[in-house]
Amino acid sequence: MSSEFTLINDYFHWDTRHPSVLMGVGDDAAILQPPEKKHLIVSSDTFIEGVHFPKGTAAHAIGHKALAVNLSDLAAMGADPAWFTLALTLPEVDDTWLHDFSSGLKELANQFSIDLVGGDTTRGSLSITITAIGFADEKQVLQRSTAVAGDSIYVTGELGAAAAGLAHLQERVQLDERTAEQCQQQLDYPIPRNAESVIIRKFASSCIDISDGFLADLQHILDASELGAVIQLQDLPIMKSLKSYDSTEIQNFALRGGDDYELLFTIPETNVDAFEQAIQQSNMMCYCVGHIDAAIHGIQSDNQQVLSATGYNHFNENTS
């Protein structure tokens, strides 16, 4: 690789925080000391312009979001963030872009105490692959396949704002300036729910993060657990300022829009009271939106309407 591209690495030589990092960026590979008696959770996500974020997205937001979606995967598994590697492919060396991208990445990394330990920079179409590694207690790992009939279904925050922000950007809806800004913020700067995960993992039976959309990701839990679910549509948490818009459209964003990066999880009946108490003590935003039901195939609303995950694909060329 040309020296120009080797220089890019200078943007990513940050001090590491964890004593587990014996050697980070700089050699052929990182040297790490995993803690004893913990599981390692490993997640890889690729982030491509025009597929995972619209062209024109600010470099600072790209840096934030590329790491946020991986932190969100760790949160969904019940793991605490530890280390990540960055594979960055760029069409050209642009110092302003690199400065902004690395700032967005670094601010989130510092906030969530995850250390950059290695990576690679190459020339090509803009693409970012992050591999994030976290630690989890054996008894608190959260999976998709372990929901049980009767469990309550919760989400950690409001749904549909990122999809509304994208729709506004693509002129498919027309939001007022302030609401558009709030939705754009949700689209560009999702906050991964790793702090909430620390509480949730003590009570939950299963968990996933919402990237594909509430219904699609709930369906992943249902498929893996071989169960159905009932959702109270009126309980879906939706940003206040979005409620004045066409309710069918907004509900569609909340159910199918995706890119929310909220946690979607199930709490067994015997844990619900204790979990509700934990929510209040922590001031965590958390909403019960339905329950797991063994008698139902797929997902239904409380008035027995079938709720299908399909019918909406964000970022696809044929989005209408």
Added chain:
Amino acid sequence: MSSEFTLINDYFHWDTRHPSVLMGVGDDAAILQPPEKKHLIVSSDTFIEGVHFPKGTAAHAIGHKALAVNLSDLAAMGADPAWFTLALTLPEVDDTWLHDFSSGLKELANQFSIDLVGGDTTRGSLSITITAIGFADEKQVLQRSTAVAGDSIYVTGELGAAAAGLAHLQERVQLDERTAEQCQQQLDYPIPRNAESVIIRKFASSCIDISDGFLADLQHILDASELGAVIQLQDLPIMKSLKSYDSTEIQNFALRGGDDYELLFTIPETNVDAFEQAIQQSNMMCYCVGHIDAAIHGIQSDNQQVLSATGYNHFNENTS
């Protein structure tokens, strides 16, 4: 991501071999149990068409080589392969390509006992990022920065054949058919030196793998160790069938061509005899090519010619 791309994952649902893999491909992230008292070695490499391999490279070879370069990084660190993630970006879904690519990847993964534990598939320009994780004993981790004056410099195999193969492909040299085939094999199917690493790590003071070229990678050791080196040019191991070609050109490939994926390492004087014995017992290919010298700045030949790593950039547009 479209369902078409979700289906790609079917190519990569392989059985895992290590009991350390509690859950592999399928959930938001893999769940792994690292061994106690071992270091983790983590390496990420991106592999892009037209940059890291020529357009037209067979999919089977791409699958092999994308993993081989990461296995080579683990070997250079003194680590045994354990797990890897695959981030695969493709312009379109092509079943023949995917079949061949996954076969090339899987054959090498099985041969070196490394388990695919997760990843991501997306649509875009062809690009492969592999993050490989290995285990190493604390006392046998090999770094670049720990060479010592007087150490002997070794390489594990012959140099320059991959660069000669590429030059033939690009019609910069004209090789006979049989030699061209041998060189093409070295270019497409490098064998990572993980088996050799098991022996080398017991004796070596420093190590790197040759990806940028013998001189460039030796310079990385010298920079990190703040030392110089003397190389006996006549001892550079070169494939027999290449020796009938222009010797300046062939020596240039061996010194600066890169893509060899041989290990380049240093053995302290006190270990040389025991190491030479170990080489003979194991039938390992290994050649002593020089020594570390504190009195020299940079790299010199034994007739005091300065050897510069620059002057040759493979795959670059302006390669001449």
